[in-house]
Amino acid sequence: MNRDGKNRSLWQDWPAPYQPLNSGGCxxxxxxxxxxxxxxxxxxxxxxxxxxxxxxxxxxxxxxxxxxxxxxxxxxxxxxxxxxxxxxxxxxxxxxxxxxxxxxxxxxxxxxxxxxxxxxxxxxERKTAWLVAATAEERQRLDEIREASLRAGLTAYPVSDCPVKLPFLAGCCFEAQxxxxxxxxxxxxxxxxxxxxxxxxxxxxxxxxxxxxxxxxxxxxxxxxxxxxxxxxxxxxxxxxxxxxxxxxxxxxxxxxxxxxxxxxxGLAYDMKEPYxxxxxxxxxxxxxxxxxxxxxxxxxxxxxxxxxxxxxxxxxxxxxxxxxxxxxxxxxxxxxxxxxxxxxxxxxxxxxxxxxxxxxxxxxxxxxxxxxxxxxxxxxxxxxxxxxxxxxxxxASAKNLVMENADVVAEWLAGFWKNDKISLLTELAPGDARVVEWEGKSLAIYKSETGKIYAVNAVCPHFGCKVSWNNTERSWDCPCHGSRFSFDGSLLTGPALSGLQGRDLDES
Ligand SMILES: Cc1cc2nc3c(=O)[nH]c(=O)nc-3n(C[C@H](O)[C@H](O)[C@H](O)COP(=O)(O)OP(=O)(O)OC[C@H]3O[C@@H](n4cnc5c(N)ncnc54)[C@H](O)[C@@H]3O)c2cc1C
Known part of the structure; x- marks a missing residue:
């Protein structure tokens, strides 16, 4: 089973007896x-x-x-x-x-x-959950959570230990998770x-x-x-x-x-840090x-x-x-x-x-x-x-217009990039590395593969016009505004964008 990142999760390698199929088409x-x-x-x-x-x-x-x-x-x-x-x-x-x-x-x-x-x-499996406070401030929040949880109809009670040896000042158990x-x-x-x-x-x-x-x-x-x-x-x-x-x-x-x-x-265990x-x-x-x-x-x-x-x-x-x-x-x-x-x-x-x-x-x-x-x-x-x-x-209102306005200049700009010999700056990238570079007031997202192949795409997310950032562990371009994600070659991984980052393989130019 595939997912939207380079790293494999535990769930992708379970011994599956069944592969979902396209059952007959539409x-x-x-x-x-x-x-x-x-x-x-x-x-x-x-x-x-x-x-x-x-x-x-x-x-x-x-x-x-x-x-x-x-x-x-x-x-x-x-x-x-x-x-x-x-x-x-x-x-x-x-x-x-x-x-x-x-x-x-x-x-x-x-x-x-x-x-x-x-x-x-x-x-x-049904499990009990432990919520664990490590400081006085967390303890106060924990008490408030327990009381509100009881009012909401949950079963919650104080405990003096936790199956995970977290720093512990106070704990609360929640049944039926x-x-x-x-x-x-x-x-x-x-x-x-x-x-x-x-x-x-x-x-x-x-x-x-x-x-x-x-x-x-x-x-x-x-x-x-x-x-x-x-x-x-x-x-x-x-x-x-x-x-x-x-x-x-x-x-x-x-x-x-x-x-x-x-x-x-x-059991399930949670600390009370932010993020927890x-x-x-x-x-x-x-x-x-x-x-x-x-x-x-x-x-x-x-x-x-x-x-x-x-x-x-x-x-x-x-x-x-x-x-x-x-x-x-x-x-x-x-x-x-x-x-x-x-x-x-x-x-x-x-x-x-x-x-x-x-x-x-x-x-x-x-x-x-x-x-x-x-x-x-x-x-x-x-x-x-x-x-x-x-x-x-x-x-x-009117959010859609913003995207349309943003999309039109992209093709022209990318064409110009390849006509100019700006590619030498790419050699500074180590294999497996990526960077957003600014060129003539525009942003280009560049990735060099382990074998030295260069991928260059528009760094502007087609969804809302924000600039993407490189996620080096999942090897993706991630949009900080609304969370659209793109593969190293610009292809769409997850929306809300509906298309990938425009660009092309520099080896072809
Ligand atoms: C690290 C992590 C741990 C988590 N742990 C928990 C947990 O312990 N308990 C819990 O309750 N929640 C947990 N969550 C949250 C939970 O896993 C997710 O919120 C949930 O899996 C989302 O499921 P979904 O089906 O709504 O979306 P997704 O699983 O993201 O599925 C949406 C699907 O829609 C497809 N899609 C998108 N756009 C289109 C389109 N235009 N056309 C066709 N297909 C499209 C995508 O390809 C995708 O496969 C965790 C989240 C993270 C990040």
Whole structure:
């Protein structure tokens, strides 16, 4: 299974008994009941629920199943969310906090049910979570979180130790959390969707969409798909829209390692640093691994992402008797403006649904999105509708114009670059290195491969016109504004951009 970075995650190498296939292709003459865009946890779960409710569904994935963050997750399943319950209660009231807790419970229960019903070994387990304070200030926050969590209906109680030997002043346990093998579970969902008649189209980027009287016409490279309903399960909806502005892209880092002493912690553990670090054990095949993660930062804002892994590794070696660091990877998530995800009807668009802004809880909230969206589609209402409604935010006017204005000069400028002999400055790059260089007031993103081949692309993101930054560990160009990511050769990895960075191989000029 492939993902949107150079580093391999633990989930990519699990012993998979099943490979999702394009099950028969799309009938371009037919009007499908629903087109789900995106083949991560959100899209696959939504596909299963809608298909099993009797709808005729297509799922279009730009690359392959799990390519986005779902194969870069650490797959804790929580009712304990990144946005602390005191803040949720303050902003959305006690009833809102109770609904958030209930949303988490419903998501975990759905994963429990689905994993019990599949022959694929998904290693779902119910787990207790430990939240650990190391300072007096953290202790006070911990007490407030415990009290608000109790009011929200969770089971939480103080404890005097933790299965991970973190610096400890006080701790709190939260019952009834969960964990799963993300790769296995995604495959089981793809299999279940196809077995119930759903069609998965991999390598199908959804671009322009248009609404006819009672269906959407959706342009893809392969043809025009027709569907009554359109569901954006793309983590961040493609193109320029209000969500690009209200969801901030962050990267988080994870390692999976084996232990020399065999003392694998039983439970989920979190410290209270900002950003916080997270720990758990996962069995894959016949081996146990500790997964640890954290050191989050805004996408494109870290100069040397390899250094972040060094810090993470130093931290885990301080807490564990590490035998081997077997995997390290980083991935992306989106922080919503007000602390809760945007799930439901897409504002201003008929029969269109969206799920985004999950923070670091998107494996849980992605599962929950499927529940909420399928309730809205199948019964027209849900008790969760108004709390998570994407309409609680205001659309951003005229953003699209900005992008159009920005795009037109690019081709002309690049042509000029190659006519001039400025290429000598590229020889300063070491193999495997990359840099954004300024030339005649414009920015060029240049990468030299390990074999010395030069790739040069426009450094300006086609989505909103921000300048990309090099991510040296995942070998990608990352946009610091809205999180679009591009491969070293400029090809699109993840949106909201819908096209790659323009450019060409300098060897051809
Ligand atoms: C390091 C890390 C650890 C995390 N750990 C946890 C955790 O422990 N628990 C938890 O609950 N959450 C966690 N999260 C968050 C969670 O993993 C993600 O929010 C979640 O996986 C997102 O799932 P998704 O299906 O919405 O999006 P994705 O998995 O990103 O899938 C979206 C898919 O849509 C496709 N796509 C995009 N645009 C188009 C288009 N135009 N046409 C067709 N296809 C398109 C992409 O290729 C992609 O495959 C973590 C996040 C990170 C970064």
């Amino acid at each position: 009938d371009y003459n037919k009007v499908y009941d629903a087109l789900i865009v995106g083949g991560g946890i959100t899209g696959l779960t939504t596909g299963v629920l809608l298909q099993e409710a009797g709808l005729d569904c297509l799922l279009a994935e730009a690359r392959t199943i799990g390519f986005g963050t779902s194969l870069g997750t650490t797959a804790h399943l929580n009712t304990l969310m990144d946005t602390p319950y005191p803040l949720i209660e303050k902003r959305f009231g006690l009833s809102g906090a109770r609904l958030v807790a209930k949303a988490g419970e419903k998501a975990i229960a759905l994963v429990e049910t689905f994993t019990a019903e599949t022959a694929v070994a998904c290693n779902f 969960g964990q799963v093998n993300a790769g296995a579970y995604l495959c089981s969902l793809a299999q279940r969707f196809e077995e119930s008649g759903g069609i998965i189209l991999e390598h199908t980027l959804v671009d322009e969409t248009e609404r006819e009287t009672d269906y959407h016409k959706v342009s893809t490279m392969e043809g025009v798909i027709k569907a009554r309903r359109l569901i954006y399960a793309t983590h961040i909806p493609p193109g320029v829209n209000q969500f690009s502005v209200l969801c901030a892209p962050y990267r988080s880092y994870a390692v999976a390692f084996t232990l020399a002493d065999g003392h694998y912690p039983d 670090n997270y720990f758990r054990t996962q069995r894959v095949g016949d081996r146990d691994y500790v997964i640890a993660g954290g050191f989050d930062h805004k996408c494109g804002h870290e100069e040397n992402t390899e250094n972040v892994f060094r810090q993470l590794e130093a931290m885990v070696r301080a807490y564990f008797n590490v035998s081997e660091i077997a995997y390290k990877w980083s991935s992306q998530y989106f922080e919503p403006a007000d602390g809760l995800p945007y799930i439901g009807r897409y504002p201003g668009r008929e029969e269109t649904f969206v799920a985004t802004g999950f923070s670091g809880n998107g494996f849980t909230f992605g599962t929950f999105s499927a529940i909420l969206i399928s309730e809205l589609i199948m019964s027209g209402e849900s008790e969760f509708e108004s709390l998570f409604s994407p309409s609680r935010l205001k659309p951003l």
